[in-house]
Amino acid sequence: MKAKLSLVLMLGLLMAIGSYALAEELPVYSPSSLAQYDGLDDSPAYIAIDGYVYDVSSVFADGTHAGFEAGKEWTEAMEESGHGTAPLTDLEPVGVFVALELTLEELAQFTGRDDNRAYVAVEGLIYDVTDSARWRGGMHNSYRAGRDLTEEIMNASPHGVRVLGNVPLVGVLLPEEEE
Ligand code: HEM
Ligand code: HEM
Numbered sequence: 388m389k390a391k392l393s394l395v396l397m398l399g400l401l402m403a404i405g406s407y408a409l410a411e412e413l414p415v416y417s418p419s420s421l422a423q424y425d426g427l428d429d430s431p432a433y434i435a436i437d438g439y440v441y442d443v444s445s446v447f448a449d450g451t452h453a454g455f456e457a458g459k460e461w462t463e464a465m466e467e468s469g470h471g472t473a474p475l476t477d478l479e480p481v482g483v484f485v486a487l488e489l490t491l492e493e494l495a496q497f498t499g500r501d502d503n504r505a506y507v508a509v510e511g512l513i514y515d516v517t518d519s520a521r522w523r524g525g526m527h528n529s530y531r532a533g534r535d536l537t538e539e540i541m542n543a544s545p546h547g548v549r550v551l552g553n554v555p556l557v558g559v560l561l562p563e564e565e566e
Contacts, residue, residue: 414482415512416440417559418460421484425458426450432457433481436465440482441475460484487558489513491535494560498533499525505532506557509540513558514551535560 416433421440426432432447433440434457447457453468455461465472489497489506494513499505504517505525516522516532525532530539540548 413440413480415556415559416482416484417488418486419488419561420559421460422458425456434458434465435460435484436462436472436475438484439480440484441478442481443478446474460486483556485513485556485558487513488561489558490561491563494535495533498531503533507532508535508560509537509548509551511560512551512556513560514554515557516554519554 416435421433421435424431424433426444426447427450431442432444432450434443434447434455435441443452443457446452447455450457455464465475491508494506494508497504497506499517499522503525504515505522506513507516507530508514516525516527519527521527522532528544530536540546540551544550
């Protein structure tokens with residue numbers, strides 16, 4: 388009886404932290420990487436709905452369905468369609484979707500100062516540390532937000548990347564343009 392109760396409690400806890408675990412295990416897509424999955428030329432057809440990416444190859448024949456192209460975010464359009472988001476309940480997401488894409492230069496303004504939010508980049512992903520008690524005013528153990536801190540979190544911090552599960556993933560860092 389007791390064992391059964393703790394199993395139920397454990398399952399509840401797992402479900403509560405589910406979105407973070409999922410965000411870490413699934414590949415992350417943003418508009419430019421999602422666009423490659425347009426369902427044309429043998430590529431699968433992916434769409435993004437409400438933060439997740441789905442493989443809709445069987446429905447988006449030749450890359451479109453009811454006039455909507457694959458490789459894009461269609462949250463509102465799908466909610467407003469006759470069937471709503473119901474068709475997705477049978478599908479497992481193949482990825483996580485974030486709309487924000489920033490270059491290193493653009494990231495530099497998100498320092499947590501002057502009403503800007505505080506963003507940090509690690510391994511190509513951008514995290515929002517604005518609401519973290521450990522990052523008051525965009526500062527954390529002498530590190531200022533607005534930068535790529537991959538090297539520092541790996542080599543100088545005592546915790547490594549595991550703490551990133553505690554802060555929201557909000558975007559991807561765009562590679563610098565080759566001259
Ligand atoms: C797994 C994904 C999807 C499945 C399985 C699916 C399935 C279907 C089916 C079976 C129909 C015809 C019957 C009906 O109206 O219920 C339909 C129609 C439609 N779907 Fe989807 N759909 C999917 C995704 C989407 C998305 C992402 C959008 C919007 C961006 C969308 C918009 C529409 C619209 C507007 C129609 C009416 C079509 C018309 O009469 O022109 N669907 N869908
Ligand atoms: C000398 C360097 C650093 C020290 C001593 C340090 C120390 C700490 C400590 C003690 C915590 C509390 C939670 C825990 O350990 O699990 C923490 C949390 C965190 N740290 Fe660091 N850290 C350092 C560098 C960095 C760097 C370079 C980053 C880059 C992104 C970073 C990102 C974070 C994040 C995101 C959290 C979680 C915040 C939250 O839970 O709200 N840390 N750090």
